[in-house]
Amino acid sequence: MSMIRDLREAVRPSLRKSNAPYSTYDATRDPSASSAVVDCAVYRDGKRLDSGTCQTPHEAMLRVREGGGFAWIGLHEPTEAEFAGIAAEFGLHPLAVEDAVHAHQRPKLERYDDTLFTVFKTIHYVEHAELTATSEVVETGEVMCFTGRNFVITVRHGGKGSLRALRHGLQKDVELLAKGPSAVLHAIADHVVDGYIAVAAAVQDDIDEVEIDVFSAPSKGSPRGGDAGRIYQLKREVLEFKRAVSPLLRPMQLLSERPMRLVDPDIQKYFRDVADHLARVHEEVIGFDELLNSILQANLAQATVAQNEDMRKITSWAAIIAVPTAVCGVYGMNFDHMPELHWRYGYPMVLTGIVGICLAIHRTLKRNGWL
Numbered sequence: 001m002s003m004i005r006d007l008r009e010a011v012r013p014s015l016r017k018s019n020a021p022y023s024t025y026d027a028t029r030d031p032s033a034s035s036a037v038v039d040c041a042v043y044r045d046g047k048r049l050d051s052g053t054c055q056t057p058h059e060a061m062l063r064v065r066e067g068g069g070f071a072w073i074g075l076h077e078p079t080e081a082e083f084a085g086i087a088a089e090f091g092l093h094p095l096a097v098e099d100a101v102h103a104h105q106r107p108k109l110e111r112y113d114d115t116l117f118t119v120f121k122t123i124h125y126v127e128h129a130e131l132t133a134t135s136e137v138v139e140t141g142e143v144m145c146f147t148g149r150n151f152v153i154t155v156r157h158g159g160k161g162s163l164r165a166l167r168h169g170l171q172k173d174v175e176l177l178a179k180g181p182s183a184v185l186h187a188i189a190d191h192v193v194d195g196y197i198a199v200a201a202a203v204q205d206d207i208d209e210v211e212i213d214v215f216s217a218p219s220k221g222s223p224r225g226g227d228a229g230r231i232y233q234l235k236r237e238v239l240e241f242k243r244a245v246s247p248l249l250r251p252m253q254l255l256s257e258r259p260m261r262l263v264d265p266d267i268q269k270y271f272r273d274v275a276d277h278l279a280r281v282h283e284e285v286i287g288f289d290e291l292l293n294s295i296l297q298a299n300l301a302q303a304t305v306a307q308n309e310d311m312r313k314i315t316s317w318a319a320i321i322a323v324p325t326a327v328c329g330v331y332g333m334n335f336d337h338m339p340e341l342h343w344r345y346g347y348p349m350v351l352t353g354i355v356g357i358c359l360a361i362h363r364t365l366k367r368n369g370w371l
Contacts, residue, residue: 040056042069043069046173070181073154074156075154090146100144104142107119109251116148117144125137132233137237138237138240140244143157147181149262154184181262190273207295231296246285
């Protein structure tokens with residue numbers, strides 16, 4: 001709450017005096033520390049001004065107010081102090097600023113006055129030589145985007161998902177970039193969803209590997225059905241994937257269907273394509289979850305069948321051993337008038353009978369599949 005109160009105090013003066021010098025950002029950071037601003041530029045008519053130079057956000061907004069266009073500021077994991085000056089300069093809402101600084105947010109789309117605040121979950125596939133019960137399959141990050149009439153502020157969290165290549169690629173499409181900040185918002189959404197598609201294809205390969213392992217013949221010394229821990233681990237990673245995709249459906253639907261002042265009508269058509277791709281990925285992720293449930297149930301069923309087979313074998317051998325135990329128990333009685341006690345061929349005939357009966361039982365159980 002104290003941070004929100006401080007941010008409100010920082011925002012109010014900026015609204016009264018928009019041309020105040022941008023001293024908050026520079027004064028609150030250690031000069032020896034690296035800046036959270038990874039790129040800052042002004043775009044006018046789809047072209048970047050002073051390409052290759054990184055100016056301060058305050059300087060960028062001065063140029064926008066003087067000559068038009070929009071500013072695109074990119075940040076990576078800013079601290080509260082680093083972001084306070086930017087929030088004051090652009091009049092960002094304290095609640096949105098708090099979400100952008102602390103991260104770990106659910107994908108969403110919120111509107112604060114004349115600013116759209118969008119949260120995207122980025123997904124990166126972690127390469128691994130072999131899937132194990134502790135393998136990390138997907139790695140998540142976040143991209144927050146503040147979209148105003150003449151500015152775009154992107155805040156990235158996580159080691160993956162850099163927007164540098166996206167920025168350079170978008171700068172080549174002058175006609176699209178001339179549409180303004182909403183073109184940048186669309187490019188980020190499209191970039192994130194394209195990442196989902198690539199990860200979905202890689203996860204599908206892992207699921208196929210687990211499925212083949214479960215339904216293939218077990219090798220000597222390995223448990224039937226494979227390692228259930230791998231299935232659980234993959235299911236947890238798919239759940240993390242699902243948490244990134246599912247909440248984003250509604251924001252993409254709003255951006256593609258509902259008219260918004262901050263979204264160019266021509267750009268809105270492009271959001272429909274992104275929403276369609278996202279819906280397809282969502283269906284795939286739901287299918288992954290259901291398929292892993294089926295594979296896990298099949299694995300448990302195979303383990304149960306294997307246990308039943310072991311019990312049948314144990315029971316079969318117990319039945320075979322019961323025959324000599326019973327016969328030897330009778331002939332082991334200690335009394336004189338036992339029938340055939342003094343018969344010369346009694347002992348070998350008893351042994352022969354025991355072996356014959358045991359072989360007959362063994363053959364019957366073998367034929368019935370118990371052994």
